[in-house]
Amino acid sequence: MKKAFRYRDGRTGGVEGRSGNTNSGSAEVRTQPSMKLHEYQAKGVFADAGIPVPDSVLASTVEEAVEAAEDIGFPVVIKAQVQVGGRGKAGGIEIVEDGESAREAAEAILGMDLKGLHVDRVLVEAAVDFTNELYVGVTMDRGEGKPVAMVSTRGGVNIEEVAAEEPGAIVREHVDAAFGLHPYQARKAVFDAGVDQDVAIDTASILTQLYELWAERDATEIEVNPLMVTADGEVIAADAVMNIDEDALFRQPELEAMEEEAAGDELEAKANEYGFDYVRLSGNTGIIGNGAGLVMTTLDLVDYYGGAPANFLDIGGGAKAERVTNALDMVFSDENVDSVVFNIFGGITRGDEVAKGINEALERFEEIPKPVVVRLAGTNAEEGMEILNTDLVTVEKTLEDAVQRAVSYAEGANQ
Amino acid sequence: MSVLVDTDTRVVVQGITGGEGKFHTAQMMEYGTNVVAGAVPGRGGQDVEGVPVYDTVHEAAREEDANASVVFVPPAFAADALFEALDSPVDLVVAITEGVPQQDMARVYRRLGETDTHLIGPNCPGLITPGVAKLGILPGNIFAEGNVGLVSRSGTLTYQVVDNLTKRGIGQTTAVGIGGDPIIGTDFVDALELFERDSETDAVVMCGEIGGEDEEEAAAFIGEHMDTPVAGFIAGRTAPPGKRMGHAGAIVSGSGTGTAESKIAALNDAGVPVGDTPNEVADHVEGFL
Numbered sequence: 001m002k003k004a005f006r007y008r009d010g011r012t013g014g015v016e017g018r019s020g021n022t023n024s025g026s027a028e029v030r031t032q033p034s035m036k037l038h039e040y041q042a043k044g045v046f047a048d049a050g051i052p053v054p055d056s057v058l059a060s061t062v063e064e065a066v067e068a069a070e071d072i073g074f075p076v077v078i079k080a081q082v083q084v085g086g087r088g089k090a091g092g093i094e095i096v097e098d099g100e101s102a103r104e105a106a107e108a109i110l111g112m113d114l115k116g117l118h119v120d121r122v123l124v125e126a127a128v129d130f131t132n133e134l135y136v137g138v139t140m141d142r143g144e145g146k147p148v149a150m151v152s153t154r155g156g157v158n159i160e161e162v163a164a165e166e167p168g169a170i171v172r173e174h175v176d177a178a179f180g181l182h183p184y185q186a187r188k189a190v191f192d193a194g195v196d197q198d199v200a201i202d203t204a205s206i207l208t209q210l211y212e213l214w215a216e217r218d219a220t221e222i223e224v225n226p227l228m229v230t231a232d233g234e235v236i237a238a239d240a241v242m243n244i245d246e247d248a249l250f251r252q253p254e255l256e257a258m259e260e261e262a263a264g265d266e267l268e269a270k271a272n273e274y275g276f277d278y279v280r281l282s283g284n285t286g287i288i289g290n291g292a293g294l295v296m297t298t299l300d301l302v303d304y305y306g307g308a309p310a311n312f313l314d315i316g317g318g319a320k321a322e323r324v325t326n327a328l329d330m331v332f333s334d335e336n337v338d339s340v341v342f343n344i345f346g347g348i349t350r351g352d353e354v355a356k357g358i359n360e361a362l363e364r365f366e367e368i369p370k371p372v373v374v375r376l377a378g379t380n381a382e383e384g385m386e387i388l389n390t391d392l393v394t395v396e397k398t399l400e401d402a403v404q405r406a407v408s409y410a411e412g413a414n415q
Numbered sequence: 416m417s418v419l420v421d422t423d424t425r426v427v428v429q430g431i432t433g434g435e436g437k438f439h440t441a442q443m444m445e446y447g448t449n450v451v452a453g454a455v456p457g458r459g460g461q462d463v464e465g466v467p468v469y470d471t472v473h474e475a476a477r478e479e480d481a482n483a484s485v486v487f488v489p490p491a492f493a494a495d496a497l498f499e500a501l502d503s504p505v506d507l508v509v510a511i512t513e514g515v516p517q518q519d520m521a522r523v524y525r526r527l528g529e530t531d532t533h534l535i536g537p538n539c540p541g542l543i544t545p546g547v548a549k550l551g552i553l554p555g556n557i558f559a560e561g562n563v564g565l566v567s568r569s570g571t572l573t574y575q576v577v578d579n580l581t582k583r584g585i586g587q588t589t590a591v592g593i594g595g596d597p598i599i600g601t602d603f604v605d606a607l608e609l610f611e612r613d614s615e616t617d618a619v620v621m622c623g624e625i626g627g628e629d630e631e632e633a634a635a636f637i638g639e640h641m642d643t644p645v646a647g648f649i650a651g652r653t654a655p656p657g658k659r660m661g662h663a664g665a666i667v668s669g670s671g672t673g674t675a676e677s678k679i680a681a682l683n684d685a686g687v688p689v690g691d692t693p694n695e696v697a698d699h700v701e702g703f704l
Contacts, residue, residue: 140517140597140598142597147518176525178526218516220517245516247517248517250490250491251516279655291569291571293568293650294572296625296653302653304692312654345571345575345578398694
């Protein structure tokens with residue numbers, strides 16, 4: 001069955017403040033957990049692969065930025081290096097014609113707060129005098145289980161809107177993963193998209209290179225928007241998005257080294273350190289469980305019974321005492337939390353180990369900070385229920401009862 | 416009857432000498448699974464839990480008539496193990512391994528299309544035909560023999576729903592955990608098709624979650640091709656858009672597709688009742704029987 005292909009939101013590009021490395025994480029569909037490279041990092045990878053990119057320098061101070069601008073030669077574009085969409089509209093991208101305005105732009109952008117992210121570096125880049133803006137990309141079509149290469153002459157704008165309003169404006173070429181993208185396929189896609197014959201061969205060759213890069217570097221997604229066509233008939237990648245499959249980082253040491261501490265919620269950073277899948281939400285019933293589907297279901301039930309989930313926390317399989325302790329620490333340290341429901345259905349995870357962990361974690365407190373409701377099922381659940389210290393926790397036998405109890409505790413805390 | 420696994424299933428465990436492989440081989444055998452061989456390169460001639468180990472899957476198939484493989488091989492080597500299994504005579508491959516690189520899976524998936532082999536997973540709990548055999552890591556004690564088929568993207572959620580069924584005396588023909596990765600072998604439609612053809616399966620439970628479009632496709636298939644009644648459950652109704660919750664598949668797009676609402680609506684349109692709670696799913700199933 002053929003399915004429509006979709007894009008992440010907010011893809012824009014261009015030197016007139018429309019450029020944006022939209023690694024925002026919002027509306028991200030059909031991708032595996034991925035590590036998002038900054039624009040400057042992706043362009044470095046492109047350049048190493050022989051894909052043309054504008055001259056650029058990364059700067060972290062105003063002086064560096066001005067010096068870089070003068071070295072490159074005006075006009076230049078100064079671009080905030082943060083992973084969020086719509087940088088241009090938010091004031092994170094300026095095109096400047098001289099040293100004075102370069103200084104002003106760098107002063108304004110460096111240190112600014114861009115959609116909640118602190119800007120501590122800018123990319124100073126030669127502005128490209130373009131006549132045309134294209135879009136090219138490579139990603140995995142999950143529904144087909146195949147890589148797909150994409151080309152459009154509607155670059156420089158929000159490509160997702162193009163995909164929604166005029167799906168035919170984006171040409172998709174599915175790739176046989178055993179052979180890779182044949183050069184003829186790249187040419188076919190480019191010609192079918194209606195790219196001018198003068199630049200079609202160069203565009204196709206860039207698309208082929210991007211596919212190779214995508215495959216060699218274990219990318220989940222590569223996009224260039226816009227791919228600019230200059231008056232001289234050159235084709236150049238003015239923006240670069242490259243996301244790497246986290247499951248493949250073990251064989252991509254150079255890319256792994258580019259990974260930075262994710263800016264964001266303090267608790268989410270802590271979860272990262274502990275190796276939990278954690279998402280902070282706005283409610284007051286804390287949730288700990290094992291397995292994404294079951295934890296999501298627990299959230300849904302909290303909502304169903306009139307409560308509000310404070311978080312998603314998956315401790316994973318085979319959770320030992322230390323992980324249990326860490327999970328409780330995390331949820332307790334969220335000041336919004338008024339009660340906690342701990343829901344474990346053991347397959348690999350053993351109920352007795354979880355119970356020991358819960359006792360250990362709670363015995364350290366003179367007073368339990370927030371009421372904890374525990375429900376254990378599956379492997380060694382009965383042993384676990386016997387081990388649990390009922391002075392410290394409330395034990396419930398079913399998921400529904402456990403959730404309702406936790407919700408009522410949370411409500412009670414607010415009365 | 417059952418799907419995929421029956422009394423003739425003879426299992427080779429790839430990666431049997433590793434911690435997980437060894438532990439779950441013992442568990443599978445304790446449940447009654449006929450584990451006839453292990454396959455680990457360089458370990459031929461050894462034995463694990465009394466099971467002879469061979470250097471290759473082909474050898475295990477040749478010497479022990481293995482016709483199904485369970486894969487516990489670490490992610491970096493999993494694709495190679497899967498290619499080996501797909502090239503061998505086994506006709507069912509269950510990949511438990513979590514974290515297989517996406518591009519590796521794209522190549523495996525490409526090869527899979529050239530074979531008649533059923534691949535379950537990767538990143539899945541496996542499958543079980545209660546009272547007969549389990550291939551994978553599911554806790555056998557919560558299942559019971561019966562006439563309900565179950566297919567799910569999530570491991571522990573499967574256990575929860577099965578528990579709700581079993582506690583009411585509703586047993587299962589076969590339960591299949593297909594895994595939550597972006598690229599998997601057997602999907603909802605494949606599993607539903609098998610259950611539809613199975614004469615013993617009188618009702619089916621399908622547990623999906625937010626992200627992707629597999630549930631919507633399954634709904635279309637049920638509407639067009641299934642006479643066996645299906646009850647559904649969708650996890651992730653309260654997940655905020657744009658947040659990834661665990662599984663790669665469990666991502667809600669901001670654009671209105673892949674959401675719990677769209678999946679529930681598609682299933683309802685196909686005549687599939689969707690429970691608000693796992694227990695309500697069991698209510699629906701009870702109503703079917």
